[in-house]
Amino acid sequence: MAIEALIFDVDGTLADTEEAHRVAFNLAFERHRLGWTWSRTDYRQLLEVTGGKERIASYIDMLPVSAAERTRLHGLVPALHAEKTRFYTAVVQEGGVPLRDGVARLIHEALDHGCRLAIASTTTAVNIHALLTSTLGSRGLDLFAVIACGDQVRAKKPAPDIYRLALATLGLQPEQALALEDSVNGLRAATGAGLWTLVTPTFWTQGDDFAAAGLVLPGLGEPQAPLDGEPGCLLKTAGWLCFEELCALASPPPPLNTVQALYRGLTS
Incomplete structure (x- = not known):
């Protein structure tokens, strides 16, 4: 899907x-x-x-x-x-908090592919508004179809409530979306809602247990600042995570049917 x-x-x-x-x-x-x-x-x-x-x-x-x-x-x-x-x-x-490398690029790549964007955060709407407008411009909020923030749910992360709210507002099933997180509490919330999750830790969350993540990268990377060891370690197409590869990683091919499995066995 x-x-x-x-x-x-x-x-x-x-x-x-x-x-x-x-x-x-x-x-x-x-x-x-x-x-x-x-x-x-x-x-x-x-x-x-x-x-x-x-x-x-x-x-x-x-x-x-x-x-x-x-x-x-x-x-x-x-x-x-x-x-x-x-x-x-x-x-x-005042511009004191920039986006992490690769975030703006991935956002615009997703939009160019017709993908919708949402936010699921425990922070306040005021904080979200300030960050989006200062980093993405006066129409930064408009890039996101759904903005779900902490005070809209009874239980905050690691409870899955905020992700379930975002999915319900989008009208999507978990397999039709994926989550991007940086912390173990966020990972637990996202996977608790059934979402495949990419984790990009920071100083504040390095060392957390991210075993349940679909993929863990130190960041998204940029063409002018590729990730160390990429492509070739975790990524196949470039030294930065692009939208198409992210979707491919989050949507593995369906299991082989009986005929395909038999053919695969004969040719291996």
Whole structure:
């Protein structure tokens, strides 16, 4: 069955946004005079929790504070997250977070082949809007037929809800689409919805268990910046992943029927 849609995660997949998020969190904490600072090591561990508000709440739960203080801090979560979002979107709107290599190319290759695009992300609609418009132009949002974001589902990744929502809105079965992710939580969400999944890890997710992925690459690559060892290692046609090869990898040929299998045995 032909691939009719690519469903992209956002943070880490479309762009390596996590450092901008980390800095924005710290600025929000400073603004509220909390004395918290998330280092890169801290944040890498905190990324095991999906969703910004959930991440703050999880951090609060680890603090050695009284029950009353914990309750007070939990009450600050919405304001902290809103402040963090303002800092983050300002950086993105100023062009501080580019797309990862090969992303814009693959997006336009897919559209040229008549494939639809969708987003399935745990981040907010505001963050998605800021990234797409700053990197793909004023009509960046229009390139995507469906944008499903975290607050539209009850359970965030690794639950498959966001991918099921994207598929339902597209009107497609899992075998008619594929997912692009960068993290193990995203991979679990996508495969939980029945999707073949390409994973392109970043610093923040390297070392995760991606055994369930259909393919793992360090990135998508570009003609001017081909992937090391490609073609020849995992890719056959070029040193970068093109739309046609991605679809071929995600849509293996059907199993041989009895006659084909017999013929194959006679000629091997």
